[in-house]
Amino acid sequence: MITIGKVTKPHNRKGEVKCLILSDFPERFLELDRVFLENEEDIKRMHVENVRFHKDYAIVKFAEVNSMNEAEKLRGHFIKIPAHEAVELPEGHFFIHDLIGIDVYTDTGEYLGQLEDINTTGSNDIYIVRKGKKEILLPAIHDVVKEIDLESKKMIVHIIEGLID
Helix, strand or coil, rough: CCEEEEEEECCCCCCCCEEEEEECCHHHHCCCEEEECCCCCCCEEEEEEEEEEEECEEEECCCCCHHHHHHHHHCCCCCEEEEHHHCCCCCCCCHHHHHCCCCEEEEECCEEEEEEEEECCCCCEEEEECCCCCEEEEECCCCCCEEEEECCCCEEEEECCEEEE
């Protein structure tokens, strides 16, 4: 399952909910028939009746929810879809969940650690690589990231001058 959104609060008395979009493809919400809502306690299968957008949020009406009280119970649930329903990415682009945990090596063969997290910034993502207590921040740019092989779970990077102490 991959996460594409999060219910933030009820939107009106008809049972709509306001959802933070956690996807680079907000338009995908318009094509949803059913989703899974998950929190720490349970997972629910829900049918999407209607979607519209307001600013950076999706306003979603689930067929199973018809009041503000019912919508309130969904606050904080993550909206998930099966991984096989993910949007097909262009060549050279990857989902964050596919990159987390990948082993990172320099182009000279030195093991740097595992990709632990990704910070998204305005200009480029920052890959956080950890080996024990040592943390390395790598910009996700073509000059640094040379190869990503999801099958072997391996990333090859070129360390440019000044990147690592």
